[in-house]
Amino acid sequence: MNDRVTATLTWQEIDGKYWKVLHNDALGSPAGAEVGIVRLMVAIWEIALHYQARYGSSIGDDGVLGPAFVTIVRGFRTMLNSECGRLDRGTLDAWAVRLLKECGEEG
Numbered sequence: 064m065n066d067r068v069t070a071t072l073t074w075q076e077i078d079g080k081y082w083k084v085l086h087n088d089a090l091g092s093p094a095g096a097e098v099g100i101v102r103l104m105v106a107i108w109e110i111a112l113h114y115q116a117r118y119g120s121s122i123g124d125d126g127v128l129g130p131a132f133v134t135i136v137r138g139f140r141t142m143l144n145s146e147c148g149r150l151d152r153g154t155l156d157a158w159a160v161r162l163l164k165e166c167g168e169e170g
Contacts, residue, residue, distance in 0.1 A: 082151055089149035096146035103139055104155065107132075111162065123166025136162050 093101040110132065114122035123129045140159045143152045163169070 085149040086151040086154060093148070093150075095148055097148040097150055100142060100147055100150055100155070103142065104158070107136060107139060107162070110135075121165055123168070129166060133163060133166050133168055136166075 089097045090101060111122050114120075114125070114128070118125075121129075122132045125132075136159050140156055143156055143159075147155075
């Protein structure tokens, strides 16, 4: 896993601004509905990083915590169906799918 949450977007102009700029602005300074999504994303990432640093393996390999982590990540994906403000849902969903694959799930 990388040591930070990152997102890669294509350049698509919407309302005079690029989605990448809007998305990155929301990650760095979330407002409104973005706050909960960004905080949840960061919490998921920190849990995975802490587990890997502590035990030297993916949290997905843990027989107890792995399934719980997968449930949380799937819940995060479901929450992307709600209001996400400037956040790009496709980018966040792809991030979550990568986490699920690292846990041995199909996504």
